[in-house]
Amino acid sequence: MAEFTTGEAVALELPIARIPSRAGAFLLDLMLQLALAATLGYLLVLMMLATDADSAWFSVTAVITLVAVLIAYPVVSETVSRGRSLGKLAFGLRVVRADAGPIDFRHALTRGLAGAIVDFWMLGAFGAVAVVTSLCSREGRRVGDVLAGTVVVHTRPTMPVPSLAVAPPWLAGWSAQLDPSGISDELAAAARRYLTRLPTLTPPTQHYLGTRLVEAMCAALRCPAPVGYPPYHVLGAILARRQQLSRV
Structure with a gap:
């Protein structure tokens, strides 16, 4: 530079x-x-x-x-x-x-x-x-x-339009009860990067990284992760709840 x-x-x-x-x-x-x-x-x-x-x-x-x-x-x-x-x-x-x-x-x-x-x-x-x-x-x-x-x-790349996470309908009720104030900006940014890069990751990598992020997120939320859902659904629900509260 x-x-x-x-x-x-x-x-x-x-x-x-x-x-x-x-x-x-x-x-x-x-x-x-x-x-x-x-x-x-x-x-x-x-x-x-x-x-x-x-x-x-x-x-x-x-x-x-x-x-x-x-x-x-x-x-x-x-x-x-x-x-x-x-x-x-x-x-x-x-x-x-x-x-x-x-x-x-x-x-x-x-x-x-x-x-x-x-x-x-x-x-x-x-x-x-x-x-x-x-x-x-x-x-x-x-x-x-x-x-x-x-x-x-x-040439300077154009800044990407900030993408908004959306909670899956089947996790909307669960995410509505969350208090994401314990999630740090660094952890939220890591989860957002994971969701953005998801199409470029191999299935094993998707599962491994997603599981680690879900564990870290739920530890910060002090609540268990919902069972039976892929990690990107859970992360999307958590980030959507965090976005919703940040606009209030």
């Missing part, structure tokens, strides 16, 4: 993108660039053959293709999407300014030119310079980021 101060003097903490995720995004973008180069080169060659162009035009075609692939692709994609090429989009990354604001064409052009010349291709030894500079930077910046004043971060 790194702290950014916005133009409004608001402090934000954003997770910095490190080499593994950035390398994955770069490789995906590279595959798209190769496909773009093949398509663009093929179309230009067809046009020259149709017009019976001389060999000099083939050199021009190679330069145009190279510039379009190495520079135009990252610059255009990051400018239009405000810092997210297709590779970064797939890996949940975004380029932002040093104050966490969105980048513009100037930032994208600086990063694109530095990437083609210094970080990756012409002088970058196929990415060795970018890797070394990223390792030496606390924010994982390559040369292009330093020159453009940008940082690559993981």
